[in-house]
Amino acid sequence: MARIDRRSFLRAGAVAPGIVALSPRDRAEAARLAATAEPAAPERLTWNKAPCRYCGTGCGVEVGVENGRVMAVRGDAASPVNRGLLCVKGYHLPAFLYGEDRLTKPRLRTAEGWKEISWDEALDLVAEKFSETLEQHGPEAVAMYGSGQWTVFDGYAALKWVKGGMRSNNLDPNARLCMASAVMGFVTQFQSDEPMGCYEDFEAGDDFILWGNNMAEMHPVLFSRILENKRQNPRVRIIDIATRRTPTSDYADLYVEFRPGSDLAIANGILHLLVENDKVDHAFIKENLVFKRGIEDVDEIGYGCYGEQAERYTFKDKGRDSSFEELRAFLADYTPDAVAKISEVPAAQIRALAEIYGDNARGTVSLWCMGVNQHSRGTWMNNLITDLHLITGKISRPGNNPFSLTGQPSACGTAREVGTLSNRLPADMVVMKEEHRKKTEELWNLPAGTIPPKPGYHAVDMFRALTRGDVKAMWIQVTNPWVTIPNLHRLERKPGDGRFVVASDIYPTPTTDQADLILPSAAWVEREGMFGNTERRTQHWDQLVEPPGEAKEDAWQIIEVAKRMGMGHLFPWPEDDWHKPMFEEYRKFTLGVGKDLASYDELRSTRGMIWPVVEGKETRYRYAAGFDPYVKKEAGVHFYKAKGYGEKAAFWLRPYHPPAEEPNDDYPFWLCTGRVLEHWHTGSMTRRVKQLHQAVPRAYVELNRADATSLGIKTGDLVHIQSRRGELRLPAMVDGRGKPPRGSVFVPFFDEGLLVNRLTLDAMDNISKEPDYKKCAVQLTKA
Amino acid sequence: MCSAAHKGLTAAFGVLVALAACGEDAPGADGTAVEKTPAIARAARRAFDGAPPVIGHAPMGAACTACHNAHGMEVPGTGFAPPSPHANTAPPSAMSRCQQCHIYATTDAVFRPNAFAGLKQDLRRGERLNKLAPPVVPHQILLRENCAACHTGQAAREEIRCTHPERTRCRQCHVPAVASGEFQRPG
Numbered sequence: 008m009a010r011i012d013r014r015s016f017l018r019a020g021a022v023a024p025g026i027v028a029l030s031p032r033d034r035a036e037a038a039r040l041a042a043t044a045e046p047a048a049p050e051r052l053t054w055n056k057a058p059c060r061y062c063g064t065g066c067g068v069e070v071g072v073e074n075g076r077v078m079a080v081r082g083d084a085a086s087p088v089n090r091g092l093l094c095v096k097g098y099h100l101p102a103f104l105y106g107e108d109r110l111t112k113p114r115l116r117t118a119e120g121w122k123e124i125s126w127d128e129a130l131d132l133v134a135e136k137f138s139e140t141l142e143q144h145g146p147e148a149v150a151m152y153g154s155g156q157w158t159v160f161d162g163y164a165a166l167k168w169v170k171g172g173m174r175s176n177n178l179d180p181n182a183r184l185c186m187a188s189a190v191m192g193f194v195t196q197f198q199s200d201e202p203m204g205c206y207e208d209f210e211a212g213d214d215f216i217l218w219g220n221n222m223a224e225m226h227p228v229l230f231s232r233i234l235e236n237k238r239q240n241p242r243v244r245i246i247d248i249a250t251r252r253t254p255t256s257d258y259a260d261l262y263v264e265f266r267p268g269s270d271l272a273i274a275n276g277i278l279h280l281l282v283e284n285d286k287v288d289h290a291f292i293k294e295n296l297v298f299k300r301g302i303e304d305v306d307e308i309g310y311g312c313y314g315e316q317a318e319r320y321t322f323k324d325k326g327r328d329s330s331f332e333e334l335r336a337f338l339a340d341y342t343p344d345a346v347a348k349i350s351e352v353p354a355a356q357i358r359a360l361a362e363i364y365g366d367n368a369r370g371t372v373s374l375w376c377m378g379v380n381q382h383s384r385g386t387w388m389n390n391l392i393t394d395l396h397l398i399t400g401k402i403s404r405p406g407n408n409p410f411s412l413t414g415q416p417s418a419c420g421t422a423r424e425v426g427t428l429s430n431r432l433p434a435d436m437v438v439m440k441e442e443h444r445k446k447t448e449e450l451w452n453l454p455a456g457t458i459p460p461k462p463g464y465h466a467v468d469m470f471r472a473l474t475r476g477d478v479k480a481m482w483i484q485v486t487n488p489w490v491t492i493p494n495l496h497r498l499e500r501k502p503g504d505g506r507f508v509v510a511s512d513i514y515p516t517p518t519t520d521q522a523d524l525i526l527p528s529a530a531w532v533e534r535e536g537m538f539g540n541t542e543r544r545t546q547h548w549d550q551l552v553e554p555p556g557e558a559k560e561d562a563w564q565i566i567e568v569a570k571r572m573g574m575g576h577l578f579p580w581p582e583d584d585w586h587k588p589m590f591e592e593y594r595k596f597t598l599g600v601g602k603d604l605a606s607y608d609e610l611r612s613t614r615g616m617i618w619p620v621v622e623g624k625e626t627r628y629r630y631a632a633g634f635d636p637y638v639k640k641e642a643g644v645h646f647y648k649a650k651g652y653g654e655k656a657a658f659w660l661r662p663y664h665p666p667a668e669e670p671n672d673d674y675p676f677w678l679c680t681g682r683v684l685e686h687w688h689t690g691s692m693t694r695r696v697k698q699l700h701q702a703v704p705r706a707y708v709e710l711n712r713a714d715a716t717s718l719g720i721k722t723g724d725l726v727h728i729q730s731r732r733g734e735l736r737l738p739a740m741v742d743g744r745g746k747p748p749r750g751s752v753f754v755p756f757f758d759e760g761l762l763v764n765r766l767t768l769d770a771m772d773n774i775s776k777e778p779d780y781k782k783c784a785v786q787l788t789k790a
Numbered sequence: 791m792c793s794a795a796h797k798g799l800t801a802a803f804g805v806l807v808a809l810a811a812c813g814e815d816a817p818g819a820d821g822t823a824v825e826k827t828p829a830i831a832r833a834a835r836r837a838f839d840g841a842p843p844v845i846g847h848a849p850m851g852a853a854c855t856a857c858h859n860a861h862g863m864e865v866p867g868t869g870f871a872p873p874s875p876h877a878n879t880a881p882p883s884a885m886s887r888c889q890q891c892h893i894y895a896t897t898d899a900v901f902r903p904n905a906f907a908g909l910k911q912d913l914r915r916g917e918r919l920n921k922l923a924p925p926v927v928p929h930q931i932l933l934r935e936n937c938a939a940c941h942t943g944q945a946a947r948e949e950i951r952c953t954h955p956e957r958t959r960c961r962q963c964h965v966p967a968v969a970s971g972e973f974q975r976p977g
Contacts, residue, residue, distance in 0.1 A: 048839060048912035049930050050970040071840075071909060079838045079909040081932055091933055092884060095891050098841045105906035227890040235884035254889070258882055514902075685893060694901040698837055698844050702893035704901070 052078055056086075056614065057548035058538050059097045060156075060531045061687045063413030064088060064226050065540025066097055067614050070532055072551050077101040077532065086614045088206060088544065094227040096687060099696045103530075104552075106695030108514060110527035111556020121525075126557060129526060130564070133482065134571035136507040137173065140480040146175035146459065150469050150478045154485035155182035155415030155422045157561065158536035159545070160586060161484065162421035163593045164562040164569075164578070166433070171451050172574035176438050176463030177478065179429045181486040182415060182422035183466035187775035188380040189411040190423055192389025195299075195326075195774070196397075196657045199435050199601065199648035200423050203629040204372070204408030205542040205617055210236050211406030212372040214363050216246045218270060218392060219378020219781075221253040221745075224684040226376070226412050226541075234258060246363065248273065250378070250679060250781075251709070251753055252746040261359065264748055267677050267782045268666035269350035271384055274391035275663060276346030276357045277364055279338040281398060286365030288400030295644060296397055297652045298329035300337075300660045310383050310667035311467075311771035313497055318475065319468050322773050329660055337660050349663060364395050370406030371396070376414060377681065381781050386774035387661035397658050403631040403644045413541040420539015424602065425593065429463035433596035435648070438462055450595055451577070465776040467769055470498055473506060482509040484561045485528070489517035490689040490759055493778045494732050494769040511561055516691045517759050528561050529554035530692075535586050536560075537610065543629075545604055546615035562589075601629075601637050601648055666782040667770035668731075670750065674784035676714075677751040678730065680763050681780075683744075690757035706758035708737040710787070711749045715741045718789055725790035728752070730783055733765035736790050752787065756780070826947050827869075829913055838908030840930055842891040854888040855879060862945050872945030875934035885933070916964070924963040931966050 045051060052071035059066040067086025071079040080100045084091035113129035114121045124132075140148050151169050153162065157180065169178040193200045209215075209232035222230040237243040237258075247259035248270065256262050265273055281287055301324040302308060311320030343354035350357075364371060373396065379388045393402075393409045401407035413419050426432045436443035444458045451457075464472050470492050472478040492498055500506070500521050510522035519525045533554035539545045554560075566578045566585070580588045590607045597604045597618070605613075605620040617625040621636040628634035630644045638645045646656045670677055685703045686693045693699045708726050720726055722741045727734065737754060747753050754763040768783040827846070835843035847868050850857075857863045857871035858879075864870050876885040916925030940946060942955040952960075 046970040047914065047928060047967065048909055050967070052909065073909075076907065078907065079840045081840050081930065093891070095842065095889075095893050098891055099837050101908070102837055102904055102906035105904050107903040107905055223887055223890070227887065231884040231887065231890065234882040234886055238878060238883040238886075254887070684890065690901075695904055696837070696906075697900050697904060698841075698893065698895070700901045701895040701897050701899070702844070704897045704899065 049079070054081075055532075055549060055551050056083060057532050057551070058416065058540070058546040058615070059093065060100060060103070060692070061096050061416060062226065063155075063415055063418055063541045064228050065416060065538060065542075065544055065546055065615070066093055066228050067546070068093065068097060068100060070101070070551055075552050077104060077552055083614065088540070088542075088615075089228045092228055092231055095685060095702075096693060096699065097228075099698050102696040102698075103692040104533065106514060108695075109555050109558070110513060110515065110519070110525060111558055112527060113557070114525040116523045126559070126567075129524060130567045130571055132524060133509055133568045136480050137482075137568070138572050140507070141173060144479055146173055147177065147463075148477065148479045149173055149175050150177035150179075150464060150473070150481045152466065152469060152481060152483045152486065152488060153178065153180040153422075153427050155180055155185060155413075155418030156485045157417060157421045157427070158534075158538065159417065159421050159425060159593070160536065160589060161561040161565070162417070162425040162427045163433075163589060164565040165484070166425055166427050167451065167577045168565050168569045168574065170432070170438070170458050171447075171453055172569055172572065172577050174457055174459060176429050176459055176461065177469065178427055178463060179466045179469055180418075180422040180427050181466065181488070181491065182418040183428065183776065184381070184491060184778055184780075185377070185414045186380060186411075186418045186423065187428070187465075187777040188382060188385030188389055188772050189413070190428075191386040191772075191775040192393060192411070194435075195386065195659060196390060196393050197630075197646055197649050198651055201419060201543055202408065202410050202541070203403045203631070204405075204410050205627045206232065207627060208372050208406055208408050208410060209233050211370055212236070213240075213242055213369040213406065214244050214246060214366075214371045216248065216360075216363065216371065216373045217255060217259075218248050218373060218375040218388075219250065220374055220376050220412065221249070221255045221681070222374060222376075222412070223255040223258065224253065224744075225414075225682060227684060229412070230255065230258075242369075244363075246360070248360075250677075251748065251751060254744055261356070263352055263356050263360065265350045265352050267679070267751070268382070268384075269346075269352075269663065270379070270382075270388055271391065271661065272341060272346045272349040272663040273352060273357060273360070274388070274395060275338060275341035275661075276343055276350075277361045277395060278334075278391070278398065279341040279346075280343065280358060280361035281365050281395075282335055282338055284361070284365065286361070286367075287398045288367075291400030292331065292398065295646060295655050296658050297655045298331060298334060298660065299326045299657045300329040300333070301326050303662050305664050308664075308773045311769070311773070311776070312667060313471065313494060313769050318471060319464075320771055320776060324774050326657075326659075334658070334660055337662075341663075364399055364401070367399070370404075371399075371401050372406065373409045374412055376412040378781060380411075380775075380777055381779055382777075383667050383770045383772055383779040383782070384661070384664050385772040385777055385779070387659070387664075390659040390661050394658050394661075397656055402656075403628055405628065408628075411541075416540065417538035419541060419543065420537060420545055424539055424597070424604075429465050429469075432458075433593065434600055434602040436596075447596075450592070467492065467771060467776065467778055473508075474498060476505065479505065480507045482511070483518060483522070484511040484564075487512075487516045487518045487689040487691055489521050490762060491756065491764060492769075493764055493767040493780060495762055495764040496733055497769070511564055512691070513558070514691050514695065516689065517762075526564055527556065527558040528564070529558045533558065534560035537590070540615070543617045543626075544615040545610055545618065547607070547610040549611075667779065668768050668783045670784045674730065674786050675750065676785050676787055677747075678728070678763075678766060678783050678785040679747070679751065679753045679781045680756045680767060681753065682757065683755045686755070686757040688757065689759060691759075694757070703755075703757075706737060706755050706761040706763065707740040707743070708787075709740045709743055709745045709747055709753040711747050711751065712741050713749050714787075715739060718787060720787075720789050727788045727790040728754070728766065728785050730766040730768070730785045732768065735761060735763065735766060737761055752785065829911070829947065833911040836911070837906070839911040840909065840932055845892050845894045849894055854892075855881075858888075862939075862943055864944070870944050873936065873939040873943070875936045875939035877935045917967070927961075927964050927966040929966075937961075
């Protein structure tokens with residue numbers, strides 16, 4: 008036990024006059040500590056590992072617990088993800104658990120207001136309402152809306168209850184708003200979701216090309232890894248292709264500013280130059296690629312906006328075979344000059360980008376997140392970025408990869424891998440394929456034909472269906488749709504609308520405000536969990552403290568409702584020890600199909616492992632000989648998951664389409680929305696952390712100095728901002744951390760008091776059905 | 791000469807003597823003390839011991855490293871800007887995005903009250919084997935590898951001021967205690 012050098016301390020306390028050594032308060036605190044003769048403060052704590060609660064990076068933290076409360080975290084130096092470093096959200100993690108308005112008891116909406124009820128009453132009520140809805144209206148009238156912040160356990164319980172128990176495919180996560188375009192990008196090209204590279208690409212690469220990605224604020228620890236690589240290797244370059252200057256741009260060697268939506272044209276412009284200058288890898292193409300082309304008619308595809316096309320947006324792409332020769336002809340439209348006209352990017356910059364992608368001597372890593380995914384042609388844009396790597400052979404090699412960054416901590420581990428989307432099942436399987444349904448039913452011991460073949464509602468349509476009344480009972484967990492769904496006006500509920508909405512959360516939010524029943528959830532280390540991060544790393548943590556009051560983990564809530572609906576057979580495990588058997592059952596889906604997860608025990612004892620894990624060995628580079636145990640070749644790559652393409656990757660020809668809404672004389676400004684470093688999504692956690700709230704206490708509108716001057720607006724002035732759908736008054740920010748170009752404004756979406764999604768348009772990606780939060784038209788006036 | 795403090799002089803006078811002996815500027819030109827932020831006030835800038843402090847001044851419209859440079863800088867009207875305790879803060883580097891971790895408070899208000907207690911900074915001195923032995927580091931390092939930033943120079947509070955700043959391999963002699971308890975053979 009550490010002993011105190013009490014005498015030397017006391018001497019230090021007895022200071023000579025005139026020297027400020029310890030203040031009286033410090034002396035009192037130090038004397039108190041010295042008198043207690045206990046170990047040094049950090050040593051008193053019990054430290055355990057956990058991944059950070061917030062983003063998809065999946066930083067490792069050590070969690071310090073004393074007397075049943077989390078007292079501190081520190082960056083986990085043993086974590087290969089972050090090596091001891093965190094960002095400001097991560098450093099302030101423990102405080103989010105202790106907001107004084109934590110939900111601690113189930114609450115039911117009554118005519119007299121909210122009434123606290125017991126768990127038994129609450130669970131009985133949920134079971135009764137869902138059973139009743141199933142009986143009267145069938146499985147299309149129930150829905151569950153989940154989250155990329157669900158643990159693997161939560162997501163698996165939800166999948167099994169909704170698809171295996173209620174025989175409905177109306178299960179979709181908020182990851183639909185976030186990662187769905189990346190999913191469809193990887194699936195259309197490799198017939199298997201998720202990136203081939205890993206974070207070691209950040210040290211192995213030379214050129215880091217960021218497509219619409221403010222990485223310094225959104226994946227700060229990963230951006231730090233690139234900056235550290237740049238410190239050690241001056242050859243490293245950062246290329247920021249963006250629609251506004253951000254803190255990321257400050258570090259860029261090349262900043263390319265483009266007209267919103269024209270990234271499609273820029274990527275085609277780069278492909279044009281690569282083909283024209285013969286900077287393509289013909290041997291790689293011959294061995295590993297097929298060419299595909301889909302539906303390109305803009306009228307046939309549409310944008311899925313409310314009222315225009317869709318009560319239900321169900322456009323389906325149809326691929327046909329194409330060829331390198333057809334590609335050459337297709338690209339004739341995308342000369343540097345033509346692209347410059349569409350994108351407002353100088354032709355010289357397009358040539359510079361083509362030189363970077365075409366330079367075989369340098370490693371190229373493309374990075375993207377919401378700019379590309381929240382895009383009315385987001386799957387296309389994902390395809391085009393990967394096309395750039397496929398045509399140059401810069402893929403599945405250290406330092407050469409298209410690397411999609413994930414927003415949420417388990418968008419990969421839960422939403423994508425467990426498959427909690429309306430069309431998916433675990434490990435790359437889909438409900439539309441009979442053999443996939445059959446395998447799932449067998450592993451779940453369910454009769455053939457249990458799982459319906461028709462995909463359920465995707466997120467936006469699910470809420471449209473709720474508004475219409477086609478969905479009558481909905482359960483929402485770990486997410487806040489009444490802040491995040493685009494064109495929020497559409498979501499307003501009317502009293503007595505006959506729907507039953509349950510929301511599980513840890514704090515009151517605009518979503519719990521709209522619910523009929525609120526269930527209090529346990530968060531993060533108040534329960535056991537697993538997250539899967541952006542580099543395919545699955546990370547486990549133990550429960551370290553008790554949840555407050557009667558709060559319970561989300562998976563438990565689902566299991567208890569399922570039992571009350573007569574679906575207890577889905578969860579046949581001991582009540583006090585179900586995590587391990589549940590995970591081991593889920594793991595069976597992943598083994599032998601190239602998605603192999605490590606065992607529960609391996610995950611519990613390591614800082615996470617990167618799948619596929621075969622015989623205890625991780626796979627840092629998928630599809631790559633020498634790295635991936637599924638590749639039997641001596642060298643090169645083998646896209647073994649793409650059975651439908653003859654085990655080759657698909658290069659998709661994808662044209663430029665204009666955005667769904669563009670500025671005009673009445674609405675002359677682009678509106679882009681997004682996050683800030685300090686806040687996680689809708690701020691329900693981070694705003695309750697004093698330091699984070701005080702840094703960014705409210706939303707604001709960033710505008711260009713020239714626009715501000717011509718409108719007579721300066722920082723702090725209230726601005727009236729109006730779209731065709733709604734209006735908002737926001738304080739202006741000129742020359743803040745982000746600097747939009749003329750004719751463009753940016754508003755963060757975290758502020759439940761200033762809901763920017765009352766302005767946004769519900770245009771969607773045609774393939775992934777992910778909304779485009781980055782492009783609509785607004786007008787501004789000084790308020 | 792610089793080991794004067796090790797030889798059992800009382801700490802307070804030992805610091806003064808050692809400062810002079812080591813050729814470091816005594817606080818204040820005329821020997822009077824420089825006003826320094828007390829340890830508890832500094833601790834209050836952190837959510838808990840180990841959290842990065844929020845920035846203690848208003849934005850100045852300059853790069854952080856303009857003032858928080860290798861030696862620190864007196865900023866008229868604000869105070870002394872200490873050097874960064876992190877290694878390699880010059881951009882680009884992993885630690886060059888200061889505001890990835892250090893943020894400004896732009897309001898005193900809170901969104902909702904919060905009962906987080908947080909680990910309090912332990913202000914006791916590092917344990918010594920005996921009076922001649924170097925004390926162990928009594929705090930967590932947590933990426934603050936540049937000991938000199940806080941323990942030498944104008945920013946150093948007297949009670950933690952190093953008596954021998956010319957010896958730059960601090961952790962050759964001062965090791966952080968990362969565990970409590972004593973060695974026990976397994977089994």
